[in-house]
Amino acid sequence: MSSIEMKEPTRLRQRLSRQGRRQQLMEVAWRIVREEGTDALTLPRLAEQAGVAKPVVYDHFSTRPALLAALYEDFDSRQTAIMDAALQSGAPTLAGRAAVIASSYVDCVLLQGREIPGVIAALASSPELERIKRDYEAIFMEKCRLALVPFAEAGHIASPGLWAMLGAAEALSNAAASEDITAAEAKDELSETIVAMVARAGAVRS
Numbered sequence: 001m002s003s004i005e006m007k008e009p010t011r012l013r014q015r016l017s018r019q020g021r022r023q024q025l026m027e028v029a030w031r032i033v034r035e036e037g038t039d040a041l042t043l044p045r046l047a048e049q050a051g052v053a054k055p056v057v058y059d060h061f062s063t064r065p066a067l068l069a070a071l072y073e074d075f076d077s078r079q080t081a082i083m084d085a086a087l088q089s090g091a092p093t094l095a096g097r098a099a100v101i102a103s104s105y106v107d108c109v110l111l112q113g114r115e116i117p118g119v120i121a122a123l124a125s126s127p128e129l130e131r132i133k134r135d136y137e138a139i140f141m142e143k144c145r146l147a148l149v150p151f152a153e154a155g156h157i158a159s160p161g162l163w164a165m166l167g168a169a170e171a172l173s174n175a176a177a178s179e180d181i182t183a184a185e186a187k188d189e190l191s192e193t194i195v196a197m198v199a200r201a202g203a204v205r206s
Helices: 003-013 018-036 043-050 054-060 064-089 094-111 115-123 127-151 159-177 183-200
Strands: none
Touching: 018 043, 018 054, 018 064, 018 115, 043 054, 043 064, 064 094, 064 115, 064 127, 094 127, 094 159, 094 183, 115 127, 115 159, 127 159, 127 183, 159 183
């Protein structure tokens, strides 16, 4: 049997569906960011590390900004799924909802390790990427508003409070990821911040 014939089954086993290939490329991209930093993530580098030809990568992500946006979308999708599941099973109280939001946000950032802060920073590098980040932030804040507004007697939570909550969530999660504080400390502080934010929106219903 020739060497070509011997290698053929191996080559066929490595053939992936389009979705499977995209998932593989995403996993490799996250690894590059984790091990080498966001600046090292380029489409040629991704192709090299994934062991595929450059056109394969460009077929899935036409530009580096498109790849970064896909990574952020991947992170946001997991964060949303975690929070949705927790809200459905959590206690229907202000403290319970605040704890769910805080834990979900911090846990998702910690699950992604130190990669996501670099991706978020890169998203601010161009108007297009910044718009994508803002769109997802708006979706997250609206989800939080809907979960928390029943506990504000005024029936309204203003945007400044939600932006303050988001800023605290990012800062505390990143501090936990960098091990400047513990995950428990980040969750507790964020939960208290959320409760205080709702309280400022009006008398709180227990």
